Amino acid sequence: GNSVTQMEGPVTLSEEAFLTINCTYTATGYPSLFWYVQYPGEGLQLLLKATKADDKGSNKGFEATYRKETTSFHLEKGSVQVSDSAVYFCALSDPLGTSYGKLTFGQGTILTVHP
Amino acid sequence: EAGVVQSPRYKIIEKKQPVAFWCNPISGHNTLYWYLQNLGQGPELLIRYENEEAVDDSQLPKDRFSAERLKGVDSTLKIQPAELGDSAVYLCASSLDGRETGRRYEQYFGPGTRLTVT
Numbered sequence: 001g002n003s004v005t006q007m008e009g010p011v012t013l014s015e016e017a018f019l020t021i022n023c024t025y026t027a028t029g030y031p032s033l034f035w036y037v038q039y040p041g042e043g044l045q046l047l048l049k050a051t052k053a054d055d056k057g058s059n060k061g062f063e064a065t066y067r068k069e070t071t072s073f074h075l076e077k078g079s080v081q082v083s084d085s086a087v088y089f090c091a092l093s094d095p096l097g098t099s100y101g102k103l104t105f106g107q108g109t110i111l112t113v114h115p
Numbered sequence: 116e117a118g119v120v121q122s123p124r125y126k127i128i129e130k131k132q133p134v135a136f137w138c139n140p141i142s143g144h145n146t147l148y149w150y151l152q153n154l155g156q157g158p159e160l161l162i163r164y165e166n167e168e169a170v171d172d173s174q175l176p177k178d179r180f181s182a183e184r185l186k187g188v189d190s191t192l193k194i195q196p197a198e199l200g201d202s203a204v205y206l207c208a209s210s211l212d213g214r215e216t217g218r219r220y221e222q223y224f225g226p227g228t229r230l231t232v233t
Contacts, residue, residue: 043206107155107157
């Protein structure tokens, strides 16, 4: 079955530090890959996505590249801000079979950024 | 544009009591999802609707959970009777899917209902 594995957290950084949150996946077919962010007390928001190999998703200074050869979709940001403190979820959507349309999530990584 | 609306935001009940959650998706979104999110984990799909049809309910514990989306718009998820292990956040999401093209669009999530069973 499909699965997503994220690096274990929590991750604590100082403002303006470089961020990497690792994500690897297992899936049949060619999934679409997503990063969602969940701010305290709010629902999940789509941060970025990539739908095919070598695609780079980007938004709000965050980037992630779909690497089929390493089945990875690592999230990066060059300079984090305090406002980036949240929980980040990597997810995949398998376009095939009975799981069509279903998002499979990783366990989430808590990011805390200090001034 | 209004987002996905869920109510209540918080619910505390005693075990063996019934509980219901309501979700109103983004206007025009034909696909609706209910997810369960346990503490410290990612959401897991419970049920997916395309319009009023439940097309994937394989993860829904049917002995105590039920859901409906009678007119293909808003939806209700019910638990009866609730157990201690049901304490979690219940998330609703919606998307606009192209049935003809088979394209799946991004899922938009509501704020969730945090259920505590005592």
